[in-house]
Amino acid sequence: MTDAAAHPAVALDDIVHQRVRLGILVMLAEIPECAFATLRDELRLTNGNLNRHVQVLADAGLVTVTKGYQSNRPRTWLKLTRDGRRALHAELHALAQLTTRISTADLSDDEQT
């Protein structure tokens, strides 16, 4: 079987597709420079959990992390890199390929299962 015949699910990248990381990337596409605390609260995460996923994204070069101060309190900001933007674009493309394979009709509750 050639790669051309692979199911579109094969094109999904775990680094980007994972639920929390996908949420982070989508939020950073919406908010160009986003505070760590904003991401944590909107995505209903703990500091530790968000930290772990941000580290994975930073290691992959998809986000940058900037530490600084705001009103004398330490703050962390996150930003999508150009590679992060590309990776998110590829994920959205792969998801579209995947979801167009099934129509809503296929998932109707009326069918006997």
Place this chain on the structure above:
Amino acid sequence: MTDAAAHPAVALDDIVHQRVRLGILVMLAEIPECAFATLRDELRLTNGNLNRHVQVLADAGLVTVTKGYQSNRPRTWLKLTRDGRRALHAELHALAQLTTRISTADLSDDEQT
């Protein structure tokens, strides 16, 4: 912050969203009764990896596993349950909510990052 304000990424369910499992569910929506070997080959998985993810989906009541014989050789078939169909529908809805928050323009390479 109320749940109504939660980011759509919060609505994604890890059981369904995980890359391999999402691939399995989408394939079962396309092929009503699918052979284990077909899923394994199309999704580029090993027997062990597919087995592990099928177990998670079966434990959650989203797929049924039927063992039998075809031409005297043992075969395993998988089928989406009604709950599996609903869960996949909910995932597609959550993904649509998520992806409509960012337009392709937001991800253009022309932007300075």
